[in-house]
Amino acid sequence: MITEKRRSGLKNFMNRNETVGYVFAFPFIFGFICFSLIPILTSFYYAFTDFSMGSKTVEFVGGRNFGQLFTDEIFTKSLGITLKYVFISVPMKLTFALLVAFLLTRKTRLQVLYRSLYYVPSLVGGSIAVALVWKQLFARKGLINSILTQAGLSSINWFGDRKLALYPLILMSVWQFGSSMIIFAAGLKEIPSTYYEAARIDGANGMQSFFRITLPCLSPIILYNLVMQTIQAFMAFTQAFVITAGGPDNGTMMYALYVYNQAFKYNNMGYACAMSWFMLAVMSVITVVIFRTSKFWVFSEAGD
Amino acid sequence: MFKKFLATVLSASLIMGLCACSGASSETAAGSAPAADGSAVEAAGDTAGEEKVTETAAAETEKEEESAESAEPVTLRMAWWGSQTRHDITVAAIELYEQEHPNVTIEYEFFDFDNYFTKLKTLVASDQVWDIFQLGGNFPEYIDKICYMNEFIDSGLIDVSDIPETYLKITQDTAGNQIGLSNGLNTYGIAYDVDMFNEAGVPLPAENWTWDDYKDAALKISEATGHFGSSGLASSEFIAGCSTYIGQQGSVGQYGFFNLDLTGMGFEDAQMLTPYIQMRADLIKAGASPDAGAEMEITNIENDFLVTGEAGMTWVAVNQFPTIYDICKEEGRTLALATIPRVKPDGPAGAVIQSSQMLCVSKDSQYKEEAAKFIAWFQTSVECNKILNGERGIPVADSVRAALEENLTEGQQIMYDYVSLVGTFETPEKVNVLSPDGQDQVVDNYRNYIQQVVSGEITAEEAADKTYADAKAIFQ
Numbered sequence: 001m002i003t004e005k006r007r008s009g010l011k012n013f014m015n016r017n018e019t020v021g022y023v024f025a026f027p028f029i030f031g032f033i034c035f036s037l038i039p040i041l042t043s044f045y046y047a048f049t050d051f052s053m054g055s056k057t058v059e060f061v062g063g064r065n066f067g068q069l070f071t072d073e074i075f076t077k078s079l080g081i082t083l084k085y086v087f088i089s090v091p092m093k094l095t096f097a098l099l100v101a102f103l104l105t106r107k108t109r110l111q112v113l114y115r116s117l118y119y120v121p122s123l124v125g126g127s128i129a130v131a132l133v134w135k136q137l138f139a140r141k142g143l144i145n146s147i148l149t150q151a152g153l154s155s156i157n158w159f160g161d162r163k164l165a166l167y168p169l170i171l172m173s174v175w176q177f178g179s180s181m182i183i184f185a186a187g188l189k190e191i192p193s194t195y196y197e198a199a200r201i202d203g204a205n206g207m208q209s210f211f212r213i214t215l216p217c218l219s220p221i222i223l224y225n226l227v228m229q230t231i232q233a234f235m236a237f238t239q240a241f242v243i244t245a246g247g248p249d250n251g252t253m254m255y256a257l258y259v260y261n262q263a264f265k266y267n268n269m270g271y272a273c274a275m276s277w278f279m280l281a282v283m284s285v286i287t288v289v290i291f292r293t294s295k296f297w298v299f300s301e302a303g304d
Numbered sequence: 305m306f307k308k309f310l311a312t313v314l315s316a317s318l319i320m321g322l323c324a325c326s327g328a329s330s331e332t333a334a335g336s337a338p339a340a341d342g343s344a345v346e347a348a349g350d351t352a353g354e355e356k357v358t359e360t361a362a363a364e365t366e367k368e369e370e371s372a373e374s375a376e377p378v379t380l381r382m383a384w385w386g387s388q389t390r391h392d393i394t395v396a397a398i399e400l401y402e403q404e405h406p407n408v409t410i411e412y413e414f415f416d417f418d419n420y421f422t423k424l425k426t427l428v429a430s431d432q433v434w435d436i437f438q439l440g441g442n443f444p445e446y447i448d449k450i451c452y453m454n455e456f457i458d459s460g461l462i463d464v465s466d467i468p469e470t471y472l473k474i475t476q477d478t479a480g481n482q483i484g485l486s487n488g489l490n491t492y493g494i495a496y497d498v499d500m501f502n503e504a505g506v507p508l509p510a511e512n513w514t515w516d517d518y519k520d521a522a523l524k525i526s527e528a529t530g531h532f533g534s535s536g537l538a539s540s541e542f543i544a545g546c547s548t549y550i551g552q553q554g555s556v557g558q559y560g561f562f563n564l565d566l567t568g569m570g571f572e573d574a575q576m577l578t579p580y581i582q583m584r585a586d587l588i589k590a591g592a593s594p595d596a597g598a599e600m601e602i603t604n605i606e607n608d609f610l611v612t613g614e615a616g617m618t619w620v621a622v623n624q625f626p627t628i629y630d631i632c633k634e635e636g637r638t639l640a641l642a643t644i645p646r647v648k649p650d651g652p653a654g655a656v657i658q659s660s661q662m663l664c665v666s667k668d669s670q671y672k673e674e675a676a677k678f679i680a681w682f683q684t685s686v687e688c689n690k691i692l693n694g695e696r697g698i699p700v701a702d703s704v705r706a707a708l709e710e711n712l713t714e715g716q717q718i719m720y721d722y723v724s725l726v727g728t729f730e731t732p733e734k735v736n737v738l739s740p741d742g743q744d745q746v747v748d749n750y751r752n753y754i755q756q757v758v759s760g761e762i763t764a765e766e767a768a769d770k771t772y773a774d775a776k777a778i779f780q
Contacts, residue, residue: 159597
């Protein structure tokens with residue numbers, strides 16, 4: 001009797017929607033807890049210790065790591081460089097993505113092909129291989145410089161000049177505009193064509209309908225892309241690591257690269273953790289600012 | 305119905321997965337319990353041991369009797385850094401060992417220098433350091449993970465009688481602990497392109513040439529050929545140049561960059577660095593040495609600008625010389641080796657013959673004895689070293705060195721002659737060729753300071769002060 005009851009209880013339990021849901025969500029929950037949540041919490045603890053990968057003893061040092069941030073020249077430098085990278089690359093990338101998405105809304109038979117082609121850099125862009133190609137392109141005797149010399153200009157030492165070295169990296173990030181472009185393209189499709197027809201009847205030209213119809217209707221999507229790309233840009237690592245290793249004279253020392261160096265090269269994991277948490281604060285502030293200002297420029301059809 | 309089935313299967317497989325994991329780790333811990341120094345706790349975290357697990361339990365009992373001749377299947381993990389040539393020959397040597405010892409399987413990984421140490425640091429943190437791993441003068445940082453080889457030598461497990469006492473010493477610490485066995489003798493030098501010197505009308509470097517001669521040669525070569533006068537891997541430059549420069553001042557052995565027991569600086573006056581930093585900056589400014597951008601294009605010695613024909617000289621650890629000599633010879637160019645320039649022609653040479661790298665046994669290893677046996681074979685077997693061919697430096701074992709000397713290539717002959725030449729230089733009784741933990745950051749900053757001198761942001765004097773302060777901060 002009892003076992004019978006229990007069995008049917010188990011049966012019921014296994015058949016409940018929640019159970020099935022949790023079983024299917026288990027891989028994610030497991031991964032999230034083990035590979036995100038726990039490391040995040042431990043890194044918060046390590047930020048207040050002198051933990052290094054080589055030694056087994058961990059000593060609590062209070063806020064010393066955070067205090068050290070403000071006396072560290074390279075830290076200040078890397079923060080400045082990362083902000084510059086974000087403020088230049090994100091607007092350029094979004095403009096470019098929107099432009100290409102807009103051009104590709106015109107119905108041609110090759111539309112799908114073009115979209116896929118422009119999306120390819122985003123797929124491969126984060127990889128080491130592309131970074132190596134980029135390094136070769138801008139090398140002293142690379143393609144870019146041979147084109148320049150062929151055209152009668154003098155060649156440019158891209159990665160040898162502290163002031164120049166960041167721009168090839170920015171360009172590489174702009175080149176990976178594909179994912180924003182796809183999202184823009186989807187957004188453009190959602191804008192009812194009746195708006196454009198009405199505007200045309202009223203005598204609006206292409207420019208006017210772009211700025212008066214397309215941009216406002218697309219603004220929620222621009223906001224989304226802006227936030228996502230800003231966060232992504234703050235985390236830029238691969239290009240700087242592979243192409244310049246942060247040089248010359250720390251001219252491309254991205255924040256994430258400096259965190260990596262401190263953690264794995266200089267053996268200051270505790271300090272690196274403190275830096276990561278500081279970056280989280282900076283990114284949060286900037287994201288909040290974007291959201292707060294958004295009510296001035298994001299147009300919501302339902303609102304008014 | 306299908307949903308139910310799927311859910312059951314999924315949850316069942318998850319549960320089984322969990323069981324399998326916990327089963328494996330407990331077995332590993334049990335298997336490693338009899339390990340020599342009671343490292344059971346460390347070994348418990350060794351997930352890479354999963355394939356070994358099944359055999360371990362049974363095998364350990366056998367091991368207690370005498371493991372020397374047992375056919376117990378053993379899997380050793382090994383890693384090293386180096387160039388493609390080294391990877392190829394090391395893999396060939398490993399295959400030979402596996403043939404001779406069918407019970408041993410060696411899983412190997414290889415890296416370039418920087419990535420090797422990044423990987424090693426993560427393995428140190430997770431107590432999973434390779435059974436056999438390569439280390440250089442930076443071993444103090446990893447000393448907690450190194451199993452000293454004294455016990456294996458004393459117990460007669462490995463026979464190192466073929467290696468002279470002096471060469472065993474180069475991989476011992478001051479307390480006499482055998483950190484590892486040396487891969488070969490090595491020293492730094494400057495490889496140069498003879499034709500480029502002639503083309504520029506610069507006299508070939510004499511045995512006791514000075515830094516002024518060096519600078520002069522670099523400038524003239526770059527002027528006459530449009531190439532770099534002197535190129536070089538950034539990682540070699542600090543030790544071969546900057547650090548040697550300190551040792552060359554005063555009387556023999558008076559100064560060193562760091563002190564002998566690696567607890568502080570080996571010199572007092574930061575300004576001793578200034579002339580060297582000024583010279584480096586001048587060469588870069590004049591286009592006679594690669595700037596930071598060009599330097600990034602050199603990834604290993606095989607694509608150094610000297611090898612590609614775009615530079616007249618470069619720093620080398622001399623074990624690298626035969627390889628690049630052969631590459632250049634194929635292209636019809638002749639390379640030669642010069643000594644590291646001196647501060648004064650009659651002053652100390654500052655050069656030291658040292659161990660290129662060594663192979664160490666890891667404390668995390670389950671098979672420390674097997675690892676030690678492989679290392680001893682690697683350093684003393686003539687067959688093995690015929691494959692390795694002195695690529696890691698001049699072998700330390702007498703019989704091996706004798707066997708290889710019979711048919712040296714031209715490049716190797718030059719290297720052998722060079723090392724015996726450096727051996728005749730007056731050297732201090734005790735030298736310190738080790739790097740303290742934290743040196744990486746000092747070197748990175750030092751290179752940035754030089755670039756700041758080039759761009760005129762700071763003076764060479766300030767760069768010297770900053771470098772000295774950075775280095776001193778390691779010990780605080």
